[in-house]
Amino acid sequence: MNREMYETILNMPDFMEKALKELKLNGEVPLEIDGIAFFGMGGSGIAGRIVSEWLNYEWGVNVYSYNEITIPRNLSRNTLITLISYSGNTEETLMAAKNAINGGYKVAVISSGGRLIEIAMEKNLPHIIIPRIFSQPRESLPYLFTAAVKMLMETKLIGNVQLNQLNDCIETLYNVKKGLNTNNIPKILAEKVYSKIISIFTYTPLTPAAIRFKQSLNENSKVMAKVEVIPEACHNAIMEWEENPEILKNIAMIIIREDVMKERLIEISINTLKEIALQRGATVEELHASGSNVLSNILSAIYIGDLVSIELANIKGIEARRINLIDYLKGKIRSSIYM
Amino acid sequence: MNREMYETILNMPDFMEKALKELKLNGEVPLEIDGIAFFGMGGSGIAGRIVSEWLNYEWGVNVYSYNEITIPRNLSRNTLITLISYSGNTEETLMAAKNAINGGYKVAVISSGGRLIEIAMEKNLPHIIIPRIFSQPRESLPYLFTAAVKMLMETKLIGNVQLNQLNDCIETLYNVKKGLNTNNIPKILAEKVYSKIISIFTYTPLTPAAIRFKQSLNENSKVMAKVEVIPEACHNAIMEWEENPEILKNIAMIIIREDVMKERLIEISINTLKEIALQRGATVEELHASGSNVLSNILSAIYIGDLVSIELANIKGIEARRINLIDYLKGKIRSSIYM
Incomplete structure (x- = not known):
């Protein structure tokens, strides 16, 4: 049971290695960026939190992570607001995108498609597109996380020393896998x-x-x-x-x-x-x-x-991929908001 | 049972009103402060978190709150690190104080006494002394919270408009009490x-x-x-x-x-x-x-x-004030660290 999802997770280091080679930024991040704030929910939002904790703790880089709809008032206008949603259709993340754009922030996007990539195209926002090969957003973590690191490389907030740590990390995961x-x-x-x-x-x-x-x-x-x-x-x-x-x-x-x-x-x-x-x-x-x-x-x-x-x-004896209650709640939100 | 503690909690608005009148800053906060970060644990730490959430959310003031020993690397040197501990002897908060002072940060203290106030005296740090009238740190919240607001007033990061909200809040609590x-x-x-x-x-x-x-x-x-x-x-x-x-x-x-x-x-x-x-x-x-x-x-x-x-x-049918396990753990920490 759950064989497919198990394999996807098991391939975490392989996916990170692939993502590091494949992912490309479309467009250009603005100059004079002094920090990044990631906005996203659940399986997408956690990517921002990992990057944030790592870089703040080891290097003091201004990277923040939120699971919110509104943009905190104390974020500077030179913070790059980066929306992460694997599907590109997460309601809360779309609302955060709207709030960031209307608030005059510099905005970037990480997603596999959906409305979020449409917005990025329309507004000419820098964005990284993730391949649409995962059944559930939480399975796409190796790609979302690596995309977040790539976005930070593009802003020059981090450089080769952090990239080396990422490569060490992939090595560590391969060792865990072997074990x-x-x-x-x-x-x-x-x-x-x-x-x-x-x-x-x-x-x-x-x-x-x-x-x-x-x-x-x-x-x-x-x-x-x-x-x-x-x-x-x-x-x-x-x-x-x-x-x-x-x-x-x-x-x-x-x-x-x-x-x-x-x-x-x-x-x-x-x-x-x-x-x-x-x-x-x-x-x-x-x-x-x-x-x-x-x-x-x-x-x-x-x-x-x-x-x-x-x-x-x-x-x-349950299906790991099925999340009926989340799907039900998302349906409720979608139908109530656009009524 | 627990009559005394119930009364202490019930008097929250009265204590806040008293604290607003009584509490005084000793010394002067440095100029050029652009934010405050509160460090404290448990019943003391929550005071910083309340102030932080309120002021960030409504006003965008840079107020942060941590329950940590180490000072996050991305805090600017113009952040006033404010240690809060009711007893003044909380191990983690004393360690945070040491880290802040050694790190060259501007430091302030809120406490009823203990080692923390001794350090404030020795190092000539601005500090607010809370009366030692509470049985447990968590009961002193109205004082600790009001002291945190006073510290912010002294830095000029907030002014009369926030003070008015605090007075409205006290009014609200009196109404809840009546109800x-x-x-x-x-x-x-x-x-x-x-x-x-x-x-x-x-x-x-x-x-x-x-x-x-x-x-x-x-x-x-x-x-x-x-x-x-x-x-x-x-x-x-x-x-x-x-x-x-x-x-x-x-x-x-x-x-x-x-x-x-x-x-x-x-x-x-x-x-x-x-x-x-x-x-x-x-x-x-x-x-x-x-x-x-x-x-x-x-x-x-x-x-x-x-x-x-x-x-x-x-x-x-239990005593609200007794917290044997916390006392046991604190004893373990104290005896192991100073061996």
Whole structure:
């Protein structure tokens, strides 16, 4: 079951390599850009968030990411507003595009087609077109993410040193892929957390991996999940472990972390959180990020997390690609807005 | 039970009024400040987040809020890093202070005392001292929040128009307080969601109210809670309602919203989310924000949410103020770091 989607995810490093070669910017990004803000929803929006976290954390480049309709007032007019939507027809992203254009911002587009590419053509906006080869937007992440990096290269906000990190990251993902032949970590993890509500714990800069993991668990595995960020989680979420033991039996804690922690305070916090959750009868597991830079850490964790979500769908005997409720809601929005 | 803490929360508007009169800045904030970034954890950190959301959303003022130890690299050197900790001894906030000072940033402090005020004295940093009259940091929110606004007034980033909104907000809270005599909304809500995991749904700019509600439910009521932000929630979290019906019976959806919605798309999304959750047997409730500006909306929702958390503690027969697990974790961190 879900063989096709599993293969698509498994090919993440191959798709990134292909995208890096194939994707081209149409038009030119304006000069005097001092930052980029990505706007997009769900599987498309997460691409902007990964780029944002990586580049802010390691390099201090002004890259922001929003899942919103309105453009935050404090963004400078020299920020390139970049709309990302795989389909090009996401209602919220089209509204954000309209708000950005009407607001006099510099605007760019990343999409496979739809209304968003039409707007880009009409308004002569710089845009990158993604091949329309994926069944679901969330499967197109390797392309959307690589397109976001290409857009940043074109603005000269980043250069070869970041490109080298991206290549290192692809190498890391190939290594993870090879490792799966001898040790099917995603399957083992899925079996351990089956039939639980999943409480994901992580820390900056791995947060985008936790958010994507939640999205994949929601959409592919149809399970309930939440994200807690350490150290903030130590000041409130930790109290969820005083919940009654019957509820706690339904919870699996999954910690997304590096093998070797850089920050001692975070390491102590993780160990204590684990100790408390285990004492109270919850399932506790770890998902390890690999690679030598923040981007590799984030994407290797996403890679494994995505595979876990498919394995979990297989165990539950459900179709990972079907998302009836999202389609239903989108239909409601479309029909109500254009009435 | 929990009478004292309930009274403290109930006096939120009174405390804000007092804080507005009493709090004074010691020292002077540097000139040429073009933004403020607040750093703090839990009950202290939320004050910065409320100010940030309100001022960015309505006025485009550069106010940021972090629950982190490290200073994000993309913050400009003209950003005033303001550390908030009620106790003044929060480990993560002290580390952030050290990082900000060593990084050559302009630094300010808001605290009732502790190591943080000692540092402010030693380094001659501008600071606001909060009276040490609260049992728990989360109870001091009216003071911490008002201090954050005062710090912004001193930098001239905001002026009388924002002060007027703050006064309107206090007025709104007094009205909510009066209303409680005839209609105990917090108690009714607490009774409806008792023994459930709480899934809070909201949208920008009400997000800080949802985050605070989660914190209060975690700390005061010892229940598990999570926050979902619309429209992003419509692209993934909605799929949690395909979870198996046995788990869904344990879930209560609480939507934090205005009476009259500004954005049609968000309204349609809320209605559809409610419809789906109800069909699947979950409990669904609403918590209404009141007042004529974003600040009033956020703080009125926080006011009611805090009271709900105490009512829920009462129903469960537990002490809202006791947070053994947090104290245990803090002890672990302190003893491990200074070994």
